[in-house]
Amino acid sequence: MYRTITCGELTKKNxxxxxxxxxxxxxxxxxxxxxxxxxxxxxxxxxxxxNLDWDKALCEEARKIxxxxxxxxxxxxxxxxxKNPEMITGDIEVKVSKLTILNQSITxxxxxxxxxxxxxELRMKYRYLDLRNNTLRQKLELRHRISxxxxxxxxxxxxxxxxxxxxxxxTPEGARDFVIPSRxxxxxxxxxxxxxxxxxxxxxxxxxxxxxxxxxxxxDEDLRADRQPEFTQIDCEMSFVEQQDVLQxxxxxIRNIFKYTLNVDFPNFPKMTYADAMKYYGNDKxxxxxxxxxxxxxxxxxxxxxLYKSSLQPFSVFEQxxxxxxxxxxxxxxxxxxxxxxxxxxxxxxxxGASGLVYFRYAEDGTIKSSVxxxxxxxxxxxxSQAFNSKPGDLxxxxxxxxxxxxxxxSELRLEMGSKxxxxxxxxxxxxxxxxxxxxxxNEGDTNLLASLAGRWHSKHHPFTSPLMSDVQLLxxxxxxxxxxxxxxxxxxxxxxxGSIRIHDKILQNQIFETLGFTKxxxxxxxxxxxxxxxxxxxxxxxxxxGFDRLCSLIGGVxxxxxxxxxxxxxxxRDMMMDSPSNISEEQLNELKIKLSN
RNA sequence: GGUUUGGUAGCUCAGCUGGUUAGAGCGCCGCCCUGUCACGGCGGAGGUCGCGGGUUCGAAUCCCGUCCAGACCGCCA
Numbered sequence: 149m150y151r152t153i154t155c156g157e158l159t160k161k162n163x164x165x166x167x168x169x170x171x172x173x174x175x176x177x178x179x180x181x182x183x184x185x186x187x188x189x190x191x192x193x194x195x196x197x198x199n200l201d202w203d204k205a206l207c208e209e210a211r212k213i214x215x216x217x218x219x220x221x222x223x224x225x226x227x228x229x230x231k232n233p234e235m236i237t238g239d240i241e242v243k244v245s246k247l248t249i250l251n252q253s254i255t256x257x258x259x260x261x262x263x264x265x266x267x268x269e270l271r272m273k274y275r276y277l278d279l280r281n282n283t284l285r286q287k288l289e290l291r292h293r294i295s296x297x298x299x300x301x302x303x304x305x306x307x308x309x310x311x312x313x314x315x316x317x318x319t320p321e322g323a324r325d326f327v328i329p330s331r332x333x334x335x336x337x338x339x340x341x342x343x344x345x346x347x348x349x350x351x352x353x354x355x356x357x358x359x360x361x362x363x364x365x366x367x368d369e370d371l372r373a374d375r376q377p378e379f380t381q382i383d384c385e386m387s388f389v390e391q392q393d394v395l396q397x398x399x400x401x402i403r404n405i406f407k408y409t410l411n412v413d414f415p416n417f418p419k420m421t422y423a424d425a426m427k428y429y430g431n432d433k434x435x436x437x438x439x440x441x442x443x444x445x446x447x448x449x450x451x452x453x454x455l456y457k458s459s460l461q462p463f464s465v466f467e468q469x470x471x472x473x474x475x476x477x478x479x480x481x482x483x484x485x486x487x488x489x490x491x492x493x494x495x496x497x498x499x500x501g502a503s504g505l506v507y508f509r510y511a512e513d514g515t516i517k518s519s520v521x522x523x524x525x526x527x528x529x530x531x532x533s534q535a536f537n538s539k540p541g542d543l544x545x546x547x548x549x550x551x552x553x554x555x556x557x558x559s560e561l562r563l564e565m566g567s568k569x570x571x572x573x574x575x576x577x578x579x580x581x582x583x584x585x586x587x588x589x590x591n592e593g594d595t596n597l598l599a600s601l602a603g604r605w606h607s608k609h610h611p612f613t614s615p616l617m618s619d620v621q622l623l624x625x626x627x628x629x630x631x632x633x634x635x636x637x638x639x640x641x642x643x644x645x646x647g648s649i650r651i652h653d654k655i656l657q658n659q660i661f662e663t664l665g666f667t668k669x670x671x672x673x674x675x676x677x678x679x680x681x682x683x684x685x686x687x688x689x690x691x692x693x694x695g696f697d698r699l700c701s702l703i704g705g706v707x708x709x710x711x712x713x714x715x716x717x718x719x720x721x722r723d724m725m726m727d728s729p730s731n732i733s734e735e736q737l738n739e740l741k742i743k744l745s746n
Numbered sequence: 747g748g749u750u751u752g753g754u755a756g757c758u759c760a761g762c763u764g765g766u767u768a769g770a771g772c773g774c775c776g777c778c779c780u781g782u783c784a785c786g787g788c789g790g791a792g793g794u795c796g797c798g799g800g801u802u803c804g805a806a807u808c809c810c811g812u813c814c815a816g817a818c819c820g821c822c823a
Contacts, residue, residue: 175783175784177781177782177783177785178779178782178785179779179780179781179782179785179786180778180779180780181779181780181781182780182781182782183780183782184781184782184783184785186783193783195782195783197781197782199780199781200780201780214774215773228781229781230781230782230783232782232783234783235783238783255756255773255774256756256773257756257757258756258757258758258773259757259772259773262772262784263784264757264758264772265757265758266757266758267753267757267758267815267816268815268816269814269815269816270757322822322823323821323822323823324821324822342822342823343823367822367823368822369821369822370747370820370821370822372817372818372822373816373817373818375822381823497749497750498748498749498819499749499818499819499820608823609823610823636823643823645823646823693823695823718815718816719815719816719817720814720815724815
């Protein structure tokens with residue numbers, strides 16, 4: 149037997165027991181007459197003691213052992229002469245009577261379980277060593293606990309987990325597909341699923357009224373800290389449900405996960421419309437850990453306000469702007485000129501592209517000082533400060549320009565200010581639902597999108613998303629105004645999940661395809677099997693999918709999802725450890741009848 | 747495809763405006779050390795300064811190109 153107990157559990161109450169332990173050598177401390185070895189496994193560290201006086205040969209044997217060797221020992225648990233209160237096992241040590249070297253190790257390229265930062269590239273290349281680190285192990289353990297919480301919650305509600313195929317058919321909607329050549333069907337390709345969307349709807353037709361799956365999905369798009377080409381979704385679908393049923397069920401699931409992993413309780417999740425999210429946060433996934441809502445001084449649509457008007461001399465920047473909006477940074481009036489210049493640089497960076505930043509300080513003494521004193525009187529500024537509901541000590545930041553661009557820039561500025569003011573704490577969670585998304589989006593011809601998709605409507609989700617029944621009559625007259633019966637769950641500015649009630653009515657479905665500009669042929673070719681299935685009595689249904697990796701990283705308080713994936717890919721979609729993707733042999737190419745062009 | 751930061755010893759990094767033999771801490775190797783737990787002491791080895799070209803009497807340092815990595819934009823639910 150390799151072990152009778154693990155390295156993390158021996159305490160005072162085990163004294164005098166004889167135990168067998170196996171594990172890795174974290175470090176050996178050689179003091180001359182005696183040697184201590186910290187033995188590590190998944191569960192913890194136990195100190196092993198060797199002494200020349202106890203057993204000379206054994207002690208000398210122990211001196212030869214290096215870091216990360218795998219050893220097995222047998223010995224008696226004894227009380228330590230000098231204890232270590234920092235360790236769970238710090239009161240005891242094992243007086244080794246038998247030592248077996250199970251395997252040696254060459255010196256690892258980086259230390260395990262020390263505080264030194266190691267380059268991610270190196271950690272990726274030696275992922276199996278990095279996995280020995282506590283931090284990475286704890287993250288994967290958290291992931292496991294979350295998956296247990298999900299399965300148990302859904303199982304209790306009668307959901308069943310069904311596996312769906314991975315080799316499926318390419319459909320042009322959404323992201324790029326990963327494709328797999330077929331050897332038996334020359335010249336044809338499978339696609340890897342971007343999500344099991346169609347299968348879960350077919351399962352509804354098949355009568356599995358509550359389905360879920362924790363499942364790998366694939367998208368051939370560029371990577372980010374929170375985006376991998378293969379990632380895991382918690383994919384769910386239910387029959388005979390309305391939006392409220394889905395929201396309630398999965399709000400419950402998230403509540404359950406947070407209770408189980410972090411012992412955090414949530415009140416009911418607020419619901420916010422997409423329109424409000426854009427109006428108040430400039431963003432469809434607002435971070436609501438802090439307030440700092442947008443205030444409109446000028447709005448192209450509802451322009452009853454004249455707040456942007458100057459009483460001294462016209463301020464052309466505001467006069468000419470489509471939109472003038474600002475935020476109130478509570479308690480930031482003490483910002484220095486230098487700090488404000490930095491904020492100006494922040495909004496001017498190319499990706500945000502604002503042309504400048506207007507600010508005014510509402511000082512503690514009640515005076516108001518702005519960057520546009522030439523144009524606006526004290527009375528103007530007082531009006532503003534009322535509109536912003538600001539108090540002495542606050543800083544108001546205002547952007548002007550084209551509506552969408554300005555919204556986006558102010559949204560980023562809001563998040564930046566939230567971070568600077570310490571309002572985005574990792575251990576505070578603000579979940580909410582965003583509802584009533586637009587159903588359709590107009591594709592401009594000038595984007596670098598597929599030419600075939602330009603100059604027509606496309607669905608913001610997928611083409612089976614139901615419109616709100618109240619908006620159906622707008623499909624012909626004003627497609628842009630049609631809202632979807634769709635919902636996203638957002639926590640701390642992270643979109644953790646999204647879904648919709650699906651269309652189960654053939655007439656409505658055809659109407660949508662028509663609006664999207666699909667011909668009957670295209671529809672039949674791409675989605676025929678689903679539409680055929682719908683001819684045989686599709687129940688009303690809807691569902692949701694959560695980004696499992698993102699949910700884990702959110703709960704773990706980390707921005708990158710990579711450490712919650714045992715073997716992730718790098719920025720370029722490469723696996724640094726096995727060095728994939730890689731070339732394949734001539735024979736393999738020939739079998740597939742594939743020729744590479746240059 | 748774009749923007750940006752970086753690449754110097756096994757690891758983390760310093761090396762300013764060009765100037766003898768490129769440094770530190772950790773790790774590694776050797777010797778010493780009987781209560782350490784970031785053990786300690788003494789000594790030692792270890793470098794194509796990512797790669798290629800250019801400027802210069804002289805390049806880790808300046809310029810051009812290129813490769814690699816990270817973050818972000820485009821893209822992506």
